[in-house]
Amino acid sequence: MNNAFWQTSLWQQLGAAIDTLDQAIAACPDDLWQAPLWPDDPPGYAEFWYLAYHVLFWLDFYLSGAVEGFTPPPPFTLTELDPTGFPERVYEKVELQSYLTHCRRKCQSTIETLTDARAQQRCAFSWGEASFGELLLYNMRHVQEHAAQFNLFLGQQRGVGAAWVVKARRP
Numbered sequence: 001m002n003n004a005f006w007q008t009s010l011w012q013q014l015g016a017a018i019d020t021l022d023q024a025i026a027a028c029p030d031d032l033w034q035a036p037l038w039p040d041d042p043p044g045y046a047e048f049w050y051l052a053y054h055v056l057f058w059l060d061f062y063l064s065g066a067v068e069g070f071t072p073p074p075p076f077t078l079t080e081l082d083p084t085g086f087p088e089r090v091y092e093k094v095e096l097q098s099y100l101t102h103c104r105r106k107c108q109s110t111i112e113t114l115t116d117a118r119a120q121q122r123c124a125f126s127w128g129e130a131s132f133g134e135l136l137l138y139n140m141r142h143v144q145e146h147a148a149q150f151n152l153f154l155g156q157q158r159g160v161g162a163a164w165v166v167k168a169r170r171p
Helices: 003-027 048-064 095-111 116-120 130-156
Strands: 122-125 128-131
Touching: 003 048, 003 095, 003 122, 003 130, 048 095, 048 130, 116 130, 128 130
Parallel strands: none
Antiparallel strands: 122 128
């Protein structure tokens, strides 16, 4: 198998997870933006907007592969790296949709320029270590997990959800 085959396959699936997340964020009505996904959880960490921010931050971060040199685009900060940190304000849907566009482009660029050496590079985090290639797969699972949570929540609350995305759309 050649590198172009794997780059295309990886982009089509990781990009599809991003597109599913995009659809879920777009489908969230304003009155549910600050609603907790789990009614018994306290407000804050379980709210739709925060979980959308959370998944985008980590998508962006893991595409970088290291803490060193990583900075999210404004108005976002590094508070997500602090286990006790929390954004100073509720992010608006349009801000998170813009962040998603940034992440989609970064993801596609990262995959298009992925070499065997980069895929094998070791990445260390507080939770453990993985190759950059494995980190991309880990990232895909994380994005898809939250996209599924959002779709379940929106289905339960409003009977709406995203359609299945087979392959990524181009940015």
